[in-house]
Amino acid sequence: MTGTRQMVITLFVVAVSCAVILSFVYAFTAPRIADTQARLTLSGLEEVMSAHKYVEVIPDTLWEALDSSDNKLGIVFRVFPQGYGGPIPITVGLDTEGVITGIRIASAAEGLVETPGLGAKITEPDFTDQFKDKCLADVNLAHYATYVASACDPMDVFPQAGGFSEIIADTLWYALRDSDTLGIVFVGVTQGYLDRIEFMVGYSKAARVTGITVLYSKETDGIGELIRDAEFLEGFKAGAPEAISGATVSSQALIDAVDGYIDRFKEYVE
Amino acid sequence: MTKLHIFTRGLVKDNAVFVLMIGLCPALATSSTVRDGFGMGLAATFVLVFSNLLISILRKNIPNEVRIPIFILIISTFVTIIDYMMQAFQPDLYRALGVFVPLIVVNCMILGRAEAYASKSSVLDSVLDGLGTGLGFTLALTVMGTLREVLGNGTFLGMSVFGESFQKAPVIFMIMSPGAFLVIGILKALINKYVKKELR
Numbered sequence: 001m002t003g004t005r006q007m008v009i010t011l012f013v014v015a016v017s018c019a020v021i022l023s024f025v026y027a028f029t030a031p032r033i034a035d036t037q038a039r040l041t042l043s044g045l046e047e048v049m050s051a052h053k054y055v056e057v058i059p060d061t062l063w064e065a066l067d068s069s070d071n072k073l074g075i076v077f078r079v080f081p082q083g084y085g086g087p088i089p090i091t092v093g094l095d096t097e098g099v100i101t102g103i104r105i106a107s108a109a110e111g112l113v114e115t116p117g118l119g120a121k122i123t124e125p126d127f128t129d130q131f132k133d134k135c136l137a138d139v140n141l142a143h144y145a146t147y148v149a150s151a152c153d154p155m156d157v158f159p160q161a162g163g164f165s166e167i168i169a170d171t172l173w174y175a176l177r178d179s180d181t182l183g184i185v186f187v188g189v190t191q192g193y194l195d196r197i198e199f200m201v202g203y204s205k206a207a208r209v210t211g212i213t214v215l216y217s218k219e220t221d222g223i224g225e226l227i228r229d230a231e232f233l234e235g236f237k238a239g240a241p242e243a244i245s246g247a248t249v250s251s252q253a254l255i256d257a258v259d260g261y262i263d264r265f266k267e268y269v270e
Numbered sequence: 271m272t273k274l275h276i277f278t279r280g281l282v283k284d285n286a287v288f289v290l291m292i293g294l295c296p297a298l299a300t301s302s303t304v305r306d307g308f309g310m311g312l313a314a315t316f317v318l319v320f321s322n323l324l325i326s327i328l329r330k331n332i333p334n335e336v337r338i339p340i341f342i343l344i345i346s347t348f349v350t351i352i353d354y355m356m357q358a359f360q361p362d363l364y365r366a367l368g369v370f371v372p373l374i375v376v377n378c379m380i381l382g383r384a385e386a387y388a389s390k391s392s393v394l395d396s397v398l399d400g401l402g403t404g405l406g407f408t409l410a411l412t413v414m415g416t417l418r419e420v421l422g423n424g425t426f427l428g429m430s431v432f433g434e435s436f437q438k439a440p441v442i443f444m445i446m447s448p449g450a451f452l453v454i455g456i457l458k459a460l461i462n463k464y465v466k467k468e469l470r
Contacts, residue, residue: 007333014328014340018347025351032358040361109366116302116422116445 045076048102049093061264062168065093072096077168082191085113088122092131103131154185157211158202161185172265175202175210183210184268190257192217193224193249201236201258205269209236212258217250224250276395280403286379287410287454288461293379296370297411298450304427307415309363311408313356313371315401317348318380322388322400329389341384346375379407414453418444 045054051065051073065073074095080087093101105123106112114120154164154173161175173185183204195218202210214228224247235241244251287297301307321344353371356364388396422444424437443449
């Protein structure tokens with residue numbers, strides 16, 4: 001018995017001592033870690049748009065850039081389109097005229113997973129400087145804007161709303177009824193099986209998808225294109241979309257992307 | 271065995287990567303540049319020295335049946351310390367090494383030294399052993415990192431070595447995964463042919 005007791009006591013004492021030491025180390029390093037993170041984020045923002053200060057609108061995703069007298073200079077936002085090896089973290093600065101002030105692509109150390117020396121060359125100024133001073137409309141970044149303007153109406157996915165107010169141009173709207181915010185509508189894009197899939201989603205304060213439409217897709221006829229079927233899309237409204245068997249890649253991509261976008265934008269309705 | 275021998279055994283004769291062939295996963299994965307390899311080596315050395323020190327101090331009080339959980343507790347404590355410290359003071363390096371910092375916990379080199387040496391030897395000897403083994407690991411990763419960065423990216427610690435024209439078209443696969451296997455294979459072959467016999 002003494003053997004067992006000694007085992008338990010020793011293990012307990014060592015575990016508690018380790019926990020105590022770690023709590024001290026954590027208390028010492030936590031503020032510095034937060035500092036370093038904030039400084040890195042700030043220098044990333046400054047690289048694409050210089051401003052007096054940046055106000056975070058959506059954590060880690062969207063900032064408003066202000067000058068010293070609090071005038072809005074533009075926005076800085078991050079997007080993660082699908083690359084060859086994985087998502088490409090891109091930070092974009094956009095002034096109030098819709099002109100790109102700069103873009104920055106995260107280095108491999110910051111999570112870029114493109115092939116070193118080949119795909120990773122997109123981080124170089126030779127490439128990124130091409131975007132500078134271009135109007136957003138000149139660049140494919142806004143390719144879905146045309147669909148939004150012509151074919152699609154936020155009302156299609158949020159019929160309960162009386163009106164919409166734009167938060168991010170052609171991307172995110174508040175759904176309003178008599179000055180109450182009912183929820184949001186957003187446009188998203190993801191990589192499907194053959195081509196990108198663009199979609200518009202309504203998302204209510206009650207954390208329900210109020211509607212979803214596919215704005216653009218060019219998946220396999222009769223298979224991947226089934227993602228446009230009402231039966232599949234209704235699943236989102238019920239809160240439990242199910243991948244279509246035989247068209248798993250296309251349908252799962254859409255399900256994952258909608259989840260991801262909701263995660264990113266849900267602060268707006270909370 | 272003299273103190274010097276204890277130190278140099280881990281450094282050269284029983285070099286973890288090139289001779290014992292242990293700790294290969296971080297050695298292959300984090301040796302794409304000199305900085306990453308050196309940083310990873312030092313992080314592992316820190317954990318090795320301090321876990322060896324503590325385990326050696328406690329060796330007479332650790333019941334044999336629970337020694338492995340206790341070793342792992344101690345090792346993971348030091349790994350977490352170095353993880354926090356790196357995050358706070360070396361964020362670039364921390365992001366480059368990624369998951370391999372927390373994975374030092376399961377590096378068999380460290381648990382191996384704790385079990386085979388520190389739990390049976392005096393405090394000074396254990397620290398020397400940890401230092402030697404750790405620096406041997408650092409040496410191996412730095413050599414691999416140097417070869418891979420110079421050939422694969424045309425730079426050493428980020429500074430251009432062969433000039434612009436080489437840097438535009440370096441031997442890219444050296445900094446990718448196959449390059450790691452190739453470099454360690456060739457180094458191991460050279461060591462087997464020229465070095466090992468004289469040391470034995």
